[in-house]
Amino acid sequence: MDFFEQQAKAHRKTKWLVIYFALAVAAMIAAVYVAAILMFSVLQERRYHEYDQGYPHIAAWNPVVFFGVSIAVLGIVGTGSAYKTMSLSDGGSAVSELMGGRLIKTNTADLHERKLLNVVEEMSIASGVPMPQVYVMDEENGINAFAAGHKPSDATITVTRGCMRILTRDQLQGVIGHEFSHILNGDMRLNIRLMGIIFGILCLAIIGRILLQTSGGRRGNNALPLFGVFLLIIGYIGVFFGRLIQAAVSRQREFLADASSVQFTRNPEGITGALKKIGGLGEMGSRLVHPHTEELSHMFFSNGVSEPFFGLMETHPPLTDRIRVFEPQFDGTFPEVRYDDVAEGPKEPEEVPAQASARGPLPDVFGTIMGGSILAGSGKPPVIRPHTVLPNLGNPTPLHLKYAEQLRDSLPDSLRAAAHEPADAMALVYAMLLADDENLRAQQLAGLEQRAGAGVREKTAVLFPDVAAVATHAHLPMLSLALGALKQLSSDQYETFSKTLGWLISTDGKVEMFEFVLQKIVLRNLDSRFHGAVKPIVEYYSVKPLAPDCSVVLSALAIAGSNDANETQTAFDAGAPYLRAPQDSDLRLLPAAECGVQQLGASLDRLDQAAPIIKKNLIDACVHVVGADGVILETEAELLRAICDTLDCPMPPLVAN
Numbered sequence: 001m002d003f004f005e006q007q008a009k010a011h012r013k014t015k016w017l018v019i020y021f022a023l024a025v026a027a028m029i030a031a032v033y034v035a036a037i038l039m040f041s042v043l044q045e046r047r048y049h050e051y052d053q054g055y056p057h058i059a060a061w062n063p064v065v066f067f068g069v070s071i072a073v074l075g076i077v078g079t080g081s082a083y084k085t086m087s088l089s090d091g092g093s094a095v096s097e098l099m100g101g102r103l104i105k106t107n108t109a110d111l112h113e114r115k116l117l118n119v120v121e122e123m124s125i126a127s128g129v130p131m132p133q134v135y136v137m138d139e140e141n142g143i144n145a146f147a148a149g150h151k152p153s154d155a156t157i158t159v160t161r162g163c164m165r166i167l168t169r170d171q172l173q174g175v176i177g178h179e180f181s182h183i184l185n186g187d188m189r190l191n192i193r194l195m196g197i198i199f200g201i202l203c204l205a206i207i208g209r210i211l212l213q214t215s216g217g218r219r220g221n222n223a224l225p226l227f228g229v230f231l232l233i234i235g236y237i238g239v240f241f242g243r244l245i246q247a248a249v250s251r252q253r254e255f256l257a258d259a260s261s262v263q264f265t266r267n268p269e270g271i272t273g274a275l276k277k278i279g280g281l282g283e284m285g286s287r288l289v290h291p292h293t294e295e296l297s298h299m300f301f302s303n304g305v306s307e308p309f310f311g312l313m314e315t316h317p318p319l320t321d322r323i324r325v326f327e328p329q330f331d332g333t334f335p336e337v338r339y340d341d342v343a344e345g346p347k348e349p350e351e352v353p354a355q356a357s358a359r360g361p362l363p364d365v366f367g368t369i370m371g372g373s374i375l376a377g378s379g380k381p382p383v384i385r386p387h388t389v390l391p392n393l394g395n396p397t398p399l400h401l402k403y404a405e406q407l408r409d410s411l412p413d414s415l416r417a418a419a420h421e422p423a424d425a426m427a428l429v430y431a432m433l434l435a436d437d438e439n440l441r442a443q444q445l446a447g448l449e450q451r452a453g454a455g456v457r458e459k460t461a462v463l464f465p466d467v468a469a470v471a472t473h474a475h476l477p478m479l480s481l482a483l484g485a486l487k488q489l490s491s492d493q494y495e496t497f498s499k500t501l502g503w504l505i506s507t508d509g510k511v512e513m514f515e516f517v518l519q520k521i522v523l524r525n526l527d528s529r530f531h532g533a534v535k536p537i538v539e540y541y542s543v544k545p546l547a548p549d550c551s552v553v554l555s556a557l558a559i560a561g562s563n564d565a566n567e568t569q570t571a572f573d574a575g576a577p578y579l580r581a582p583q584d585s586d587l588r589l590l591p592a593a594e595c596g597v598q599q600l601g602a603s604l605d606r607l608d609q610a611a612p613i614i615k616k617n618l619i620d621a622c623v624h625v626v627g628a629d630g631v632i633l634e635t636e637a638e639l640l641r642a643i644c645d646t647l648d649c650p651m652p653p654l655v656a657n
Helices: 003-050 063-087 092-098 111-127 161-166 169-184 187-212 224-265 268-280 319-324 398-410 413-418 422-433 438-452 454-469 472-486 491-506 513-530 544-561 565-579 597-607 612-626 634-646
Strands: 133-137 145-148 156-160
Touching: 003 063, 003 187, 003 224, 063 187, 092 133, 092 145, 092 156, 111 133, 111 161, 111 169, 111 224, 111 398, 111 472, 133 161, 145 169, 145 187, 156 161, 156 169, 161 169, 169 187, 169 224, 169 268, 187 224, 224 268, 224 319, 224 398, 268 319, 398 472, 413 422, 413 454, 413 472, 422 438, 422 454, 422 472, 422 491, 422 513, 438 454, 438 491, 472 513, 472 634, 491 513, 513 597, 513 634, 544 565, 544 597, 544 612, 544 634, 565 612, 597 612, 597 634, 612 634
Parallel strands: 133 156
Antiparallel strands: 145 156
């Protein structure tokens, strides 16, 4: 699966949605115009009939009526779509709460919830996607799930109570891998736009229902109920065709998500086992009872509504077809599953996979993985091949998943526990930024007490030795784990946290590259949660106007890898051609003063507005810059992952065989 090709397909599908939407609105304008002409004809006939007079017929073409109808339909449908889209502007959390989802606290002690969070954490580290918030629909006993959001930083994953309790760990991993595929493939934003479009069309039917209930008026001269009937019919016809588009888009993406999940986990029995349990539950299956189920039917892991009478309205392929992709010999027989038999779930704590149970250094099966050990200062920088990095972007492998499982479970218990508590997660991030110098660290801790309180200061001091003992390459995974807890802060806590973070970084009078990376990732992933930040639209389809920004990024990477001027120039020259920029572009190696953290941050914000193909070429160029000497340093890897995160291109851990 090519991440950027899938992103481009999502963009193209969005454009086609706009075209379909425009055609649907045009057809509704024409239909409403005809209904309006008929209504005026009825009114005029009644008026003249009252006085026994002949009446002039209404002309079939009336520009005034057409203009009025066009404005009314555009206003109703456009306002409805805009309202629905704006109501979901908070991202995945708004959609999850719309379906009655309950946010699972990262410090939960419930065994089922802990199992679910562990699976999501592993997927998050392995794929490079920031830890999404996880919701459970407590009233839903069927097996289903969905991912929602505008972009990876505001994504959520929501599962039913039945999904969390009935499925085994492997089966749950298959379902979560399927949902992560939707995050990586750009399906979430497309799904939210579909919801807005269909709701806008539905508003016409709602107006029709209101008119249908109006009184007949004096002497029955009120034709509004008749007009309401027309609007009701037209609106629901529009919704019908909207549902067809919705179903067609969904069916195409489900097979891809299934395949991506199996490719990710290398365990087809996980996802097929989940599908078989859906079939084995009988009528309950994957059905949902929430009133908004129909509205979100295209987003679910499996069909959440009753089987449609019209086959083209199916939002998901049949279970047997999905299973036979991986088990061609499947005969269509589903072993019976009784919810009551499994609802209580495991009696013991969630088991850690056998290959991830050991503490300490990562085993040799990984070769060299960013130092090969969780302990700081051990191992050598890994040798990488630049051409192997880009294919893994948005396309994690089983090796990444195994790495994530073992890395998470190799972290000291104190750090893993802190990453799950919102207040302690703040202290964990602060601890990553404390200075090695004892005197400066004492000043930083004293300042923390003034700004964040004595409790945070004490927790930060306690965590620092464990943080310092962990290799630098483990800091970003720890940060990813902590993001889930940090999203559960209150608005006031987040404001204090973000300000304190900026102060702590500036205490030594300079901003190191790791400090820039950490702050960039934290603010980017949390601002959308607390400030409602909206992803900018694509504004750049050519790399030429972005050449100065590309120069800043490539220069920063080249300088981060070496202090030697010749080596820096060689690295820059190794990556620049992969931008595929026009020859007259202003692309050159910049001095360190012109590609510092402030310039780098501003350039990345502009590059985030580029089309997917520009982002692909930029990341390809970045990889060849850091890989010019055949070795990737931890500082280079961190900066590279921060660049990818800023561009909404999740990057899995760099693994060298």
